[in-house]
Amino acid sequence: MSISRRRALTLASLFVASPLLGTEGRAEPVSVPGAASFDMTTFSATSGGDADAAFAKALAAVAKAAADASKAGPIHIVLNLEKNASYRIKRPLAFPQLHGFELNGNGAQLINTTRSGTLTISGCNRLTVRDLTIDYDPLPFTQGTITAFDKQAVEITVKIDPGYPDDAALLATLTDGFFKVMDRHNKALKTGARDFLSPAHATRASDGLIKVHLRWSANDCFPSQLPIAVGDVVTIANSGAHAIAVDSSVATSLIDLKLLASPGMGIIENGGEGSMMLQKVSVVPGPRPKGATADRLISTNSDGSHFTAVAHGPTMEDCSFANTSDDAINVHGFYYYVVAKSAPRRFLLSPKWDIGLVAGDDIESCDHATFRSLGRGKVAQLTKRHAPELKAKIAQLWKNRSPTTQPDLIYDVVLQQDLPLKVGDAVTSLTHIGSGATVLRCNFHACGRVLMKAPNAIVENCQFTFATGVALQAGSDIGFWSESGFADNLVFRNNRFSHCVNGANELTAGSDTLGTIYVGMVAPQGAKGFQDNFQNRRVIIEGNYIDDSYIYAIFVSNADGAKIAGNVIGQTFLRGNTFGAGEFFHIKPDSAIFVGRARNVEISNNVAARGRIATNAVAIDPSCDKRTVHLAGNRLA
Template identity: 85%
Template sequence: MMPISRRRALTLASFVVATPLLGAESGAEPAPRPGSATFDMATFTVTSSGDADAAFAKALAAVAKTAADASKAGPVHIVLNLEKNASYRIKRPLAFRQLHGFELNGNGAQLINTTRSGTFVISDCSHLTIRDLSIDYDPLPFTQGTIAAFDKAALEITVRIDPGYPDDAALLAAMAGGFFKVMDRHNRALKTGARDFLSPSHVARISDGLIKVRLQWGANDRSPSQLPIAIGDVVAISNGGAHAVTVDSSVATSLIDLKLLASPGMGIIENGGEGSMMLQKVSVVPGPRPKSATTDRLISTNSDGSHFTALERGPTFEDCSFANTCDDAINVHGFYYYVVAKTAPRRFLLSPKWDIGLVAGDDIESCDHATFRSLGRSKVEQLTKRHAPELKAKIAQLWNNRSPTTQPDLIYDVTLQQDLPLRVGDAITSLTHAGSGATVLRCSFHACGRVLMKAPNAIVENCQFTFSTGVALQAGSDIGFWSESGFADNLVFRGNRFSHCVNGANELTSGSGTLGTIYVGMEPPESAKGFQDNFENRRVIIEGNHIDDSCIYAIFVSNADGLKIADNVIGQTFVRGNAFGAGEFFRIRPDSAIYVGRSRNVEISNNVAARGRIATAVVAIDPSCDKRSVHQANNRLA
């Protein structure tokens, strides 16, 4: 990733565009420099009679023409300056395609999306920058209120909508399959002990400000760790839709001082390409109260705050803030591709989940379907694609009990440089398109889902996590439901602070294997139980973290080869006073602040943990570990 100052130091063609300027405001803009083109949004607003969509269409057409004209002479830095502190109400996404060195300078402006659609679509661009801008939605893409009544089975819930929040038919019709979250207004977080995921099957308006939600399962069909719902509980209702910012097949995108205040789906998503996105002082947080509202917003994004798939280089986050994302705050990963058949030595037919992330020339890692250990590495020598409807049934079987493939008859016909002993159901993943080097520095996360690092060479350092819904910071493969790779490799979690994390009920159930505020391990398919027979998380360092008031273990690691857990300061764990079902997935009974399962070459030293009702030891080592290579020193209870 090249920072902005270096980009501007690139040699530019001697191309200058004279920009029409307006009145006194023109003096506030810097004069064009050689190799640059500057446009003022005010020019296009005036000629569009206040229609923001028409104004942006003209502005982006001018930008595209300038970029095309300049391309013959060499790179040119193009800037579109929005009007200072202006507000633009838009109905259509702003699309940037094949732009190189373009900058959208918001000057403190706000884009208000009025259609619950995407706001930015960036494709095939390089070194594109968006800065000093906020994005919001009106009407909002979610609603919230209080429970007024429910039936005996807690399947049908009547909700009184908070004043100022939407209950229009289009929104309610889109809620099926989404999120029904019981919240705590004081903490602006999931209510402690609430189920992380309840899902509506139908939502309908009864009268002004009153709706009825039918759930897919009863809200009080509870595990021991889940508290019952009650009249007066606060709820937020949403479902994933269009993403606010979508980046495809691009390199070195920069988001600087961007404020994202709502999103119908994910906040920021980047798919494929070279990647290397820079996010500096980006805020993904709930916006201000709507007009006439008397309560604060409970949601920022309807699904992940940010998501990065199949990139050559992962994102860098610096000094960013995330709050109240309905799902993960950050997720960086590649994909698994499952073996449908071996047709010749070195030649395999693979089923992809999405048509992305594996190309000729990629280095690949393999994964056995039974133990999930590596069967070796190789390189993709050739790759062709074809549709094979005759294989649909066989492909569907591979995705049974997983999030299904979006490509039910697409086949990747792959030839590897070196043969591997792969059988039907085994998987490969690209090491080239895995988001390597993802970095998160000095960021804060409140009431979010996980920060997930499935990329190699990842770092999360000096961040703060409060009231995380479930696991706060996680690494390792999900070859189970989501088919997201890969295992941790050269991972550092250092100097982070955590408070009141794993707030929801799900991690404390008997079926959960993700058991720590910090968790490094793997999520196997549904049929697999216990610690899997592999050591695929390699070179993991967890050091210098402060973890207070965790509802579960502070640190839980499994399937590691080369693990260092050192100098961590741990306050109370299992603060709800009960471990409930936690640990039953591995047939363990919690009694420590740190747990290590199925690992080798482990160093655990200089950690301090508070004694509690559950934790009577600092560290517990599972019998599945190679105890001869596990070394402990100077760990103590406070």
């Protein structure tokens, strides 16, 4: 496969920072001209067995070396941990404003004992972490078996698996998050279980026995959901601190890193140039804790990895994700909603977070009713101010959405050229949206979605098994999460899928995400049917193998320019019922592939198995421009 210019430059910069990036196995430190090397044994020997004190001394030495060298320019600094050592830490390791720094784990393990963050990387350039394992003790989640529940199935009694925590500190955190019914054999969500229930609080009834009060009934069932039962295995977790947090950095590399638990997201990168490299990174459940008789069923309490408002998306190669409580990967920008137009070219915008839009950014607009683009432009000026007098108007814009974290913050923006934006319309940065995200040869088991809301994205030669919901998704979420943007120059190629979308939520009348592979959009609450736009552009879905899907194999909508070719599809709608799926779009499923509200589409040489639901290989919705939809060589087998 040819390598893009951006990709080549990224690789080149990483090789400069870490000469052993391409070597196999665990990296050994090498002599680099102008380098400074520190060994953790030096600091451990004078710290009386206190790992936090040893790391404090080590990081102080690293910071001093970096400061001493700053007048002459950045140098390569390496901190070598003791080979195969285990460090029990109470405080995160912080790496601020380092250039060319490398943490060489040498097979060591960091055991976080406080359910806090473990690595924080901020303002760094070409920082590398390699050959390191991160775990938590006590674990930041628990699991067990349902022994009883009340008539409303709101108060659930759970016998905790031996070796798993039920301490007061953990139970106090269980005020939201995930209560999931699991299948121990598949180490995945139980087929037909609700994708998630959410605890309101939890209390300890006796040793190893807790009562969990849910926010809504576990047996308030919709047609596709199986009721809970005594004997069901459950996991209980709430999102907290993220294990690895990267902010405002460029070309961070994580190599041969194993992350075995996280109180929140596993890896999060916020803002900055991005271009993170993940090679042979594993975000998977760790070993059984001491005294346990059952395997762990969670790796992270929230997303496995998350990339927000970075200029360049991550490159992931040969990575593994399993049992992330939410999405495995999410790459996106944000929408900023128009509060007012104060002058020609000048708009007051409300951000969700104070991140992701700066002067000089290229932007695209989005109409609040059709979600079509109202044009592209560039931010000439941007200033920020608090406007308490506008709080009511701002709150109205975020109604029925995940609320803004900045209830009175205004971005006062001047564009180079005017756009016909009205109150409620949105803009997103095209500069800070994770462009070029690439996922190659990775494995995903029992995770949430791999979400690519970034342009120029590639997911190729990956394997997905027992995905809770949609396995691989692209397109805007201008609905609840206000995450941008639409697909643009997207490739999903040569991936394999098995037993995906086994949760209950996608198979509901209200679901608008209906495929193992889904390219479309998530509209705001109250919207119905295919929205009047063709904003997903230049989409290629080819050479994928999709078997035993619980829903459509491929579902594409709101697209202008799509190629769906050479995909091999086994059984779809595996439960033999659609349970109301499709009603959102006023369709009754009868095919393996569905295309709605699209134009300039080629669908060719796809083979699909005949099933109880799939009596056609391909279905085209009347909302499509059928004059520009071309079908050839598609067949049922």
